[in-house]
Amino acid sequence: MKQKIMFDLDDTLIYCNKYFQFILEQFADEMTTWYSPAGITRATISSKQTEVDIARVQVSGFKSEHFPQSFIDTYRHFQNLTGRAGSPIEEDKLWKLGNSVYELEVEPYPMMEETLDSLASGGHELHLYTGGDILIQHKKIQNMKLERYFQDRIYVKQHKNTDALEQILSEGGFDRGNTWMIGNSVRTDVLPALQCGINAVYLKQEAEWTYNVIPIDAKPSGALLTLTELPQVPPAIQEYLNGIFE
Known part of the structure; x- marks a missing residue:
């Protein structure tokens, strides 16, 4: 039959997932550099990004901008939490990092x-x-x-x-x-x-x-x-x- x-x-x-993990490691490296002086751990950063990313997918599906936006949202979350000054340059860097996953070779x-x-x-x-x-x-x-x-x-x-x-x-x-x-x-x-x-x-x-x-x-x-x-x-x-x- x-x-x-x-x-x-x-x-x-x-x-697919391994490429996202590759970019997520770079994101965690950058964020840890910025926020570890305030006592924020790498694990806490990664957990928050996962939470933010999944929440967006559940609401509006698989949009490509969700991934880089989860970087920005996570960055702003810890900025507000710690009082560390935000930076448009840093946000732009994170946005480009998130989008770079779609340029990797399949x-x-x-x-x-x-x-x-x-x-x-x-x-x-x-x-x-x-x-x-x-x-x-x-x-x-x-x-x-x-x-x-x-x-x-x-x-x-x-x-x-x-x-x-x-x-x-x-x-x-x-x-x-x-x-x-x-x-x-x-x-x-x-x-x-x-x-x-x-x-x-x-x-x-x-x-x-x-x-x-x-x-x-x-x-x-x-x-x-x-x-x-x-x-x-x-x-x-x-x-x-x-x-x-x-």
Whole structure:
């Protein structure tokens, strides 16, 4: 039975979180230099930035300006807390630092092409569903030449949640019993898939963004598989299908 298989992009097919962590380390270095004399620790700074960033995403989705703005908001929080004088030059430096994450070279996960080739050659229909800024996400897709696998079956949403997935499935007339969502985020990939009645593969990553880490509290109507490496996806799906149709 041929399947419709929907992939997440960031930290499923290509690396993402590690680049944000790279920039966050630089942010923490700068902020610690400015605010450690007032007794503010690096851990406190990092915790506040995470809190601010997640709060913005929960309200208005994956906007590219959220990340640099979280730097500014965190900077101003500790400025007000400590009484240290603010500086437009320092804020501009933080804004540029935050935005620089979007200029870093994208890198595929190991065996990305082989995994997609395997599924496509098996007759499955591949879809790409990602959250974020449309221009930034399409730039990544073009750099990785992913249109050859997904063609016009690419969906970029600012809010990546159950409502967004339901809209895609309904408008596309998907047969939900033969549709899969593959992704690293419990919040934006796995739970929406289960709530929409499709199969899910949780591609668990070692270092995950705090926003993505929540309990899986929905009961699957089909498959719920947990894997740790992208090349495990084709054989895992085939093994599940063999178990059904034997």
